[in-house]
Amino acid sequence: MKKYMIILSLFLILITMSGCKKDSTENGQEGGTTPTNVPTKTVPVVTDTPDITVAPEEKLTVQDYYPLKEDAVYIYEGSGNEYASMTVWMDFYEEKKGLLQTRTNNGGTETVRVIERTEDKVSVLTTIDECYYRDRLFEAEFLDTAEVLLMEPLIKGTEWTLSNNRKRYISNTEVQITTPLGTYLALEVTTESPQDVIINYYAPGVGLVKTVFVSEDLEITSSLKEIKEDAPYNQDLIIYYPKDDGMIYRKRETLYFHTNDITAIILENAVKKDAAKDTNLPLISSDTKIKSLSLGKDNKVNIDLSKEFIEDMNVGAEYEALVLQSITNTLGNYYQVSEVIITVEGKPYESGHFSLQEGEAFTVDMEKVIQD
Numbered sequence: 001m002k003k004y005m006i007i008l009s010l011f012l013i014l015i016t017m018s019g020c021k022k023d024s025t026e027n028g029q030e031g032g033t034t035p036t037n038v039p040t041k042t043v044p045v046v047t048d049t050p051d052i053t054v055a056p057e058e059k060l061t062v063q064d065y066y067p068l069k070e071d072a073v074y075i076y077e078g079s080g081n082e083y084a085s086m087t088v089w090m091d092f093y094e095e096k097k098g099l100l101q102t103r104t105n106n107g108g109t110e111t112v113r114v115i116e117r118t119e120d121k122v123s124v125l126t127t128i129d130e131c132y133y134r135d136r137l138f139e140a141e142f143l144d145t146a147e148v149l150l151m152e153p154l155i156k157g158t159e160w161t162l163s164n165n166r167k168r169y170i171s172n173t174e175v176q177i178t179t180p181l182g183t184y185l186a187l188e189v190t191t192e193s194p195q196d197v198i199i200n201y202y203a204p205g206v207g208l209v210k211t212v213f214v215s216e217d218l219e220i221t222s223s224l225k226e227i228k229e230d231a232p233y234n235q236d237l238i239i240y241y242p243k244d245d246g247m248i249y250r251k252r253e254t255l256y257f258h259t260n261d262i263t264a265i266i267l268e269n270a271v272k273k274d275a276a277k278d279t280n281l282p283l284i285s286s287d288t289k290i291k292s293l294s295l296g297k298d299n300k301v302n303i304d305l306s307k308e309f310i311e312d313m314n315v316g317a318e319y320e321a322l323v324l325q326s327i328t329n330t331l332g333n334y335y336q337v338s339e340v341i342i343t344v345e346g347k348p349y350e351s352g353h354f355s356l357q358e359g360e361a362f363t364v365d366m367e368k369v370i371q372d
Contacts, residue, residue, distance in 0.1 A: 064205060068090075069227075072228065073088070084220045086222060092136050099115070100115050103233060109129065112128045113128075114126045121148050123149060124149060134257060147163065155170065155173065166192065171199070172187075198213045208224070239283070244319075250370065265290070267334075340361055341359065
């Protein structure tokens with residue numbers, strides 16, 4: 001079982017080529033071959049797949065093979081492993097900086113990656129495994145973690161070295177690949193290590209269409225099955241509401257995120273809704289704004305609320321304590337952490353009943369929660 005999980009982990013890592021060290025080559029080539037079969041934008045697709053409209057004979061770029069597709073969900077059919085099937089969303093993108101953030105669910109876990117597209121490279125900047133919350137991570141410190149997925153020139157023989165001395169190279173430029181969605185003329189990129197080989201196939205205007213992972217007698221494949229347009233990412237949020245009997249009530253709410261939706265706004269709208277029972281109230285007033293929301297490096301959630309949160313509450317100390325505990329439980333559960341720092345207008349939380357110090361956090365506590 002242990003060996004099985006190790007192999008699975010390797011596959012999930014290699015399928016998007018995320019790494020820990022910067023590529024060791026500067027120009028991306030170590031003994032590259034003479035350019036052959038240079039792909040052009042006149043031959044991206046064989047059948048049943050979307051073409052891209054461009055000038056005749058214009059050469060393809062790495063950005064053609066890794067396009068930005070807002071609100072598009074990629075669904076892959078897997079074989080050889082129960083976790084080889086996967087669904088990929090785009091959480092965020094910033095076109096000017098060439099940054100995009102993807103989320104992959106393989107039925108067992110969710111992984112978030114920040115990817116950078118430049119004129120001649122596509123690289124994974126950072127990877128967060130088991131990431132079930134949604135934050136915009138473009139401002140994170142990536143240090144030296146970038147690992148190149150694609151590199152120009154897009155010719156057979158272009159080669160670069162990855163962490164652990166793995167070798168990656170363009171092994172072919174126009175390979176006919178059939179997937180459940182259609183047949184493509186794809187760019188073939190091979191990664192080799194002493195233990196395994198992985199081959200990724202990228203189609204222009206589409207992106208990754210197939211992955212093949214081979215290790216000893218094991219072969220795992222993921223093939224593009226469907227692309228859904230205008231399809232938001234959805235997840236459940238458990239909202240905790242204070243009850244007038246001194247207890248805390250739970251309600252499950254489904255959140256829908258389109259690409260570049262701000263998480264704080266989606267959560268704000270959710271917690272403003274009327275509770276399911278007359279004995280409960282919304283966590284924040286209709287005039288209250290969530291000014292910022294994020295998970296800090298110290299693994300504590302930071303939420304900053306507008307002044308209306310305190311001004312509109314107008315309750316006693318016991319009920320205010322329940323409100324603060326309910327907010328803490330809601331955010332702690334969403335981000336899967338135990339501490340939440342609540343500030344108002346950028347200052348430590350202070351009301352007529354409570355006064356916190358700079359950086360002081362509330363702790364998740366389910367003691368008063370009604371388990372239903």
